[in-house]
Amino acid sequence: MGTIHEKAALHFRWRVGERDVLVPFLANFDVTYAERKTYRGSELSFMFLQPERTIQDQFGITSEVLLVISDYNSVQPRTMQAIEEALQDTPAKGRVDQTTFFFVTKNEGSKEWVENYSALNPQSRVPIVLTLKEVLSGRADPWFIRQQMSDQLYSRDLFNEQLPLINDLFFFGRDQIVAEFLNSSKLSQNRGLFGLRKTGKTSILFKLRRIDEQVRGLLAKDLRGKSVASLADPYFTLQQAVLDGLFVGFQLEIERFA
Structure with a gap:
């Protein structure tokens, strides 16, 4: 059974009802952080969940996972944007898992809404969406959260990206190639990138373009049109x-x- 750390417990003096929401999570997680914050005009509760060994072994998640609780009756794009900002802000950045998060909301149609939102934003993080009603009804089931993770995480193939990657969220395994291009650029050397279709060439160029935003002297030009x-x-x-x-x-x- 998980525990709520002392500093995190202070949050629930003012948000008593959210203590009930945590019950099914405590079967597999410790709560290390809890705070109420506002991003994009949306006031939400943010909590960090430290997975126990069973979750680490089954899902390969070793970092803390963000849990977001919303009091609003609807889900809007600004809600997802608020969560994105929170993940990039202190103390979440560099601490919690950046590929997925839990999202608890009152809205009964939230799963379908988030599914449509993810389809329009295919390179966004993978939310595990839970309605408040089902979370409260799952308090007596120690397998509830684990089953929801299995159903929602495995329903999306993170490697089935059809478009070039436009951010660093899912860009990995090509650091050596990027470093070689950067080194050639510093030495004023020409370098070509060749490969079959859909093997990640444009994603690498987009990565170089993002670096150019921070380090001048490098220019990546897209000529696909x-x-x-x-x-x-x-x-x-x-x-x-x-x-x-x-x-x-x-x-x-x-x-x-x-």
Whole structure:
């Protein structure tokens, strides 16, 4: 049986009803942190859950997991944006698992809403959505939370991304390639990236572009919209697109020839 740490317990002096919400979670987690915060105009309760060994072994989750409790009767995009900001803010950043979180809400249609939201935002984190009603009814079932994790985490394939990765959330395993490109850039060396379709080439370029936002001197240009087959001189068009990217990216003046 999990425990509520002393500092976290202070939160429940003012939020007594949320103590009942924690009951099914305490079968597999300790509560290490609890606080009421406001992001994007949404006031929510944020808690950190430390998984016990059974959860670590079954789901491979070793870091603390965020639990968010909402009092609102509806779920809106700003709610998910508020959770995103909380995950990137202190003390969650660098402490809790960044790929998933628990979300408890009064809204009975929340699961369908979040499912649609995730479909429109495929590179977002994986929420484990629970209605307040089912959480309260599951207090006597020590397997309730574990079953919900199995049903909702395994229903989405994190490796089935059809579009290039536009953020760092699921970008991993390619740090060496990125480091090689950065080193070549510092040495003013040309470097090409070749591979089959859907193997992550564009994701790497997007990663380099994100680095460019922090370190100037590197420019990543996306030329996927160029249709080579329909061009009279594809080489010249590609060359012109690269030059345009260089001059615009580094804010240089360019003299065009007819």
